[in-house]
Amino acid sequence: MPRPHEQDNTGKVKNTKHAFRIFIKSLKRYRLAIIIAMTLSVGSSLLNIFTPKLLGDMTNIAVTTYPEINFGAIMRIIWLVIGLFVGAGILNYLQGYILAVVAARYTKALRERIIDKINKLPVSYFDTHKYGDVLSRMTNDIDVLATSLSQEITDLTGYITTIVGVMVIMLTISVPLSLIAFIVVPISVAVVGRIVRFAQKFFLARQTILGELDGRIEEDYAGGVIIKSNSYEKNAIAEFDKINQKLTVATKKSQIFSSLSYPVTHIFTNIGYVAICALGGTFVVEGRINIGDIQAFIQYVSSFNRPITELAQTMSTIQSLLASSERIFEFLAEPEEDPDVEPALVIDNVKGAVEFHDVCFSYDKETPVIRNFSVKVKPGQKVAIVGPTGAGKTTIINLLMRFYEPDSGYITIDGAPTREMKRTDVRKMFGMVLQDTWLFNGTVEENLRYGNLKARHADIVKAAKTSNVHHVIEALPKSYKSEIAEDSDNISAGEKQLITIARAMVANPPMMILDEATSNVDTRTEQLIQDSFEKLTRHRTSFVIAHRLSTIRNSDLILVMRDGAVVEQGNHVELLKLNGFYAELYNSQFAEK
């Protein structure tokens, strides 16, 4: 089978323009809401901008009317200022509220689309893609979208409005003073940016060492038994200590630089203040400017700093937003299973005659897995599929269930080609018990009902009894209502298998597909499983991936697989006579006599 793709988790966007376009397009439904939120954000920033200026005016009034301070005028300004910042607060909250709702609805819809997609992708998609990869799109990437959507868009507009607005007001107060600010602030931002970028290198180095250390810890803990039984403890600790020291040095180095950024900004800010005070002072003396204006100006300088630094930050968040959205939409754009043919064939009263006609199949186009395979299975026959691990026994099942489609040739059931039926109808004809005993988190009963959602409690108990699992379930603390969890150890592997058998029994399909479990089942449960397998396949056409010689020998037809291809077929006696691969397999099982 092909190797899974290397996972690209670097958070980099592959095609920024394309990713941006798709992301914007996906927001279409929320366009109006977003525009409103952005307008509100602009409004809120503008309202905030005027506060220092008005406070400065207050001082001016106080100074010019001193000592008979004009409190009437001052009170008017105070009410105006209160109105401004309360208004700004309300606008700010409104835009936050709107975006929170938009982000929640948007991500909710995306999550639904992903889950839909999972169920519509061809099974083959997961041969080349890891589950964890899809899962991380559902969790991490969606999370990135949600937070950046509800935050960054309006932050961005807010910052830009503030920067522009503050610049305008500063210029109206005093052009020369503004020039000082326009020179000092960008220099400080640039210097800090340089430092941060420098620090980044050390952070990266630290990250690498941290990874190395984590790997070492994991490995040594997992291999604890080996370390102990080889008296390797002292060496292991010494080796660990070396990496640990290296990490500490790297951490300190990276911290030197990141500790620098705040003090440097601080120095620059103060130089700016002093320059403004000195120049402003002479202006006041010359009568070119008021004291209140200088006070206001100093406040503007400090409120000028933050949006610029934040703007740089926001840019990098937007990068990761685009990367996440690219990963999500890339997944959503994967080709789905071909649609069912219309109108689809429907067969009633399935007898269970299955035929493979010249079937060819390959997972990737280069290496054919099954070549011109034909076989005729009569209704009620038992077919065993045997072969060493990795021989592709599951391929046959994948084709039967239409998890995969043959490259050429076709399969018929009761003479009707399956490719002309609906997939759901094909799958309805088979019950499936796999070695991987997949159960979901829920009660035992819910899991059993999975075979047929309309089954009544009595049907379920009956199926459990036939599958020899009734007494096991009864022994559980809450019987059929007991919860099954992923890591629950109240149910053994063998019992889980029995439950999956019962689940197939509840479905009561005309044909069966079984995969015998190999090991790790105790003797008694093993016998119970065998017994219920036997009941399940009675009077039904059944396909069994077989490991037990007893099953194989009782089969009507044996398909022998090797390196992905069916190399021999026939019953036990015929195949032994062939003295080929099957005979070799059979003999190796009990060669030592």
Added chain:
Amino acid sequence: MRFLKPYWWQVILLILAMGAQVWTTLQLPALMANIINDGIVTGNTDYIVQAGWQMIGLAIVSAICSFVASYLSAAVGANYARDLRFAVFEKVISLNLEDLKNFNTASLTNRTTNDINQVQNAVMMILSMMLRAPIFCILALVMAIQTAPDMTWIIAVGVTAILLTVIIIMVTVIPKFKLFQKMIDRVTLLTRENLTGLKVIRAFNNEEAEKKKFVQANDELTRLIMFVEKIMKLTNPLINVIFNGTTLLCVYIGITLLSKDFAYLGDMSAFAQYVAQVMMSFLMLSILFVMLPRANVSAGRINEVLNTKTRIHWKEQTNGVPEKTPSVEFKNVDFRYAEADGKVLDNISFKAVAGQTTAFIGSTGSGKSTLVNLVPRFYEPTHGEILINGVNIKDYKQDDLMQKIGFVPQRGMLFSGTVESNIKFGAPNATDAQVRQSAKIAQADGFIEKMPKKYKAHIAQGGSNVSGGQKQRISIARAICKNPDIFVFDDSFSALDMKTDKKLREALVPITRNAVVLVVAQRVSTIKNAEQIIVLDNGKIAGKGTHAKLLCNCKVYQDIVKSQLSDAEYESELKLAQKQKASSMDNIDGRTVLKEAYA
């Protein structure tokens, strides 16, 4: 916290630097007030320049102190984490399997990595923010009282408003966070189920039902997110309003006070800055209180490891003289896990001697794996004694005992390095020839020779770049290379196919002629030829003897064999066994003959 002790002088230096930084920072607004009062208002340009230089000087001093303080907090945090990490690692490595029963590998790894990072961050934050806030408050108060005693109450108003806002928001939102995590987990779980159960879901045509379940969970999650977000979004606007409000208050009060003294003109803007800074430090402090509980959970998890006491104590020096001929003897051994009721092993007695294979078979949970894990003293018997080469294992020095044992666990475990470094793991002085010979016996030479750099081929972390069967064979080679008195194969052959299994066992014969071999197995074929087979059932010995003997008289063994053979084969096996028994040739079986041939 005891790990902070060695760094007390750094912490003191840190506090001093922080104090100096806070003090200088607070001087700046005062200086600016002076510039306004004494410089700008009076038009004294010289004073402005002079105070300006003072300000720049102070800013530089403040910056240096700030750098020292923040670097020291990071450095102390890093050192602290290093020491803690070392302590935890050393502890885990020196603890025994039995002591670590309550932790799994992933959780231990997490405790040594993520949890320590959490604690390190917390220490850094405590050192930088939590220490700074009180210093800031005290000094700012002093300064505020100095500049404008009549305005001090504004600080109280501002701080109270900030704290109230933060507390109210946190109280409404934090309880929802737990619920939020639960719902996120549910959505993740359902997604994972849809992925892992892909085929089953499609086989039963239950895509629609799955979707319904997911939509429900998704709706619940979305509703909660909206609720939490709507409240959280209040934080920023509210805090802004409070900051602006206090500034306004300062200016207003300042202006009303102007009628008393014109100096308030400069003071009020200085004062406004003090207030803002004090409020800022309280804001930081409250954020810290949200984050600290998380670090506290991590610290608790780390302490759980550090406080684990070992139950197994080794002797400094081996007591008594072990015999030259290897042997393993169990005398009435019981074992049960601490805090557990049921016995895992119940009254086990047997003797395994050199040149013979003793095999253990039984269903899962029968205790066979636990039994062989008692031999290297990974677990301590609750009752009875175990003798190795005639000496009780409790009387051994750890290294002396381990040196006698070649242990091969169920899952092949390799370490990053090379093939060679892995094989030489237990015998660092082994020659190249010995390494090759060991690999050959373990049936590993074939694939190793095919690797690009052969014995120098790189092995990735945990051996992830070789297959399961290859890993297992290299681990067997590692045990062989050690040339031990006692081989323990804990179900080590099940990862191998039948042919390799058989070849390997044949190759082992000559080198185990003077060694005890203990084998745990699942397949009857693996152990059929063992001189002694011990059948375990629920921790008790259900039968002891050769294959033939057990087949005739041990019900549990018969069941095991039956489950692995077809009825007809079982019958023929049984007949064969009965014949063998009848001919009473138990002593000279095929195995002895084979051995002679090798000799």
